[in-house]
Amino acid sequence: MIQKINKRNLFIAFLAVFALIQFKVIDKSPIEINPESDFLIIEQAPKEVVELIQTSCYDCHSNLTTYPWYSNIAPVSWWLKGHIDKGRGKLNFSEWDSYSIEESDTLKVKSADMIEKKWMPILTYKIIHKKSRLSDEQRALLIGWLKK
Template sequence: MIQKFNKLNLLIAFLAVFALIQFKVIDKSPIEINPESDFLMIEQAPKEVVELLKTSCYDCHSNQTHYPWYSNIAPVSWWLKGHIDHGREKLNFSEWDSYTPDQGDTLKVISADMIEKKWMPILTYKIIHKDSRLNEEQREVLVDWLRN
């Protein structure tokens, strides 16, 4: 007898696939960090800037990522890992000493522009991480410091 694909069968199939994809976990292995290579150390950032950057930028743009609980749930974890990898590729504060002075200056200007235009932190990050939201004063502090 041929079974119909009714709602129950579709739900069972969906749950089975969802359960199976949980076995493809992302790599969250800690990356060795050299504090002397870090942007905040090299640039001697003031305490307020350190706190703002660590809260709003470092999860995606450094090797000091604090993975949230939902990083254990596929397929969200795959999207998150891809986003973090892309963020580190564009700018990695933990490897600041790998940039030439000109590259570093360019990255600071680009970062200031993106923060000023409210493109960073990205909306999906701000929705879940309320403490990463920058008010106008905080945004101005970061932009001014990055540009000077």
């Protein structure tokens, strides 16, 4: 009897905490963007490259994030927001004009290297976003274009 009460109380406490943390929402406010500052515009990417980068990279590495339904559920939303902030901090395609020529060249080479090693897009993103999965041909196209 005591174990049942304890398990029940524990479950109720868990539900209460889970409900309370839902009030700590992440900031998903749109960020003003200047299309002229965008990587794909500045670098004059071909249509195939534009589609691949927008589908596989922009949610975490631009100010044009499309937040999925699960971004409304804490604590997953907190992890997601931290991941996006970290991704934008390392590389933000929406602010490409803020990088020097040396920085942008380095970022392109690093991006190609990450794609080549299959480190990007990350596994957790590919599992949920099937369209972000790159075939060997798509990977080769991106790597070749980024290293040109």
